[in-house]
Amino acid sequence: xxxxxxxxxxxxxxxxxxxxxxxxxxxxxxxxxxxxxxxxxxxxxxxxxxxxxxxxxxxxxxxxxxxxxxxxxxxxxxxxxxxxxxxxxxxxxxxxxxxxxxxxxxxx
Numbered sequence: 001x002x003x004x005x006x007x008x009x010x011x012x013x014x015x016x017x018x019x020x021x022x023x024x025x026x027x028x029x030x031x032x033x034x035x036x037x038x039x040x041x042x043x044x045x046x047x048x049x050x051x052x053x054x055x056x057x058x059x060x061x062x063x064x065x066x067x068x069x070x071x072x073x074x075x076x077x078x079x080x081x082x083x084x085x086x087x088x089x090x091x092x093x094x095x096x097x098x099x100x101x102x103x104x105x106x107x108x
Contacts, residue, residue, distance in 0.1 A: 004069040005091035008084035030078035
């Protein structure tokens with residue numbers, strides 16, 4: 001099983017401060033999707049930068065291969081709905097806090 005990262009950026013930058021009802025719904029669906037990935041043991045972590053201008057999010061997760069990773073990304077409701085543009089990258093967590101990784105905090 002490999003690790004993957006997808007980076008998301010709003011397709012409409014003003015969405016960060018002036019979201020439409022549809023954007024708000026899709027972002028809520030996006031959050032629920034990430035929670036479901038976490039509950040399935042797929043999600044490693046997800047979050048976004050806190051600035052308004054130039055903000056972006058990252059989702060780090062596990063998948064068997066690139067096709068499976070692309071399926072995870074494509075199933076994100078906010079990506080599928082066009083609220084976020086996304087790019088996929090192979091990834092490897094190198095160091096993490098002990099409660100996020102093994103007892104030494106290193107991930108092999």
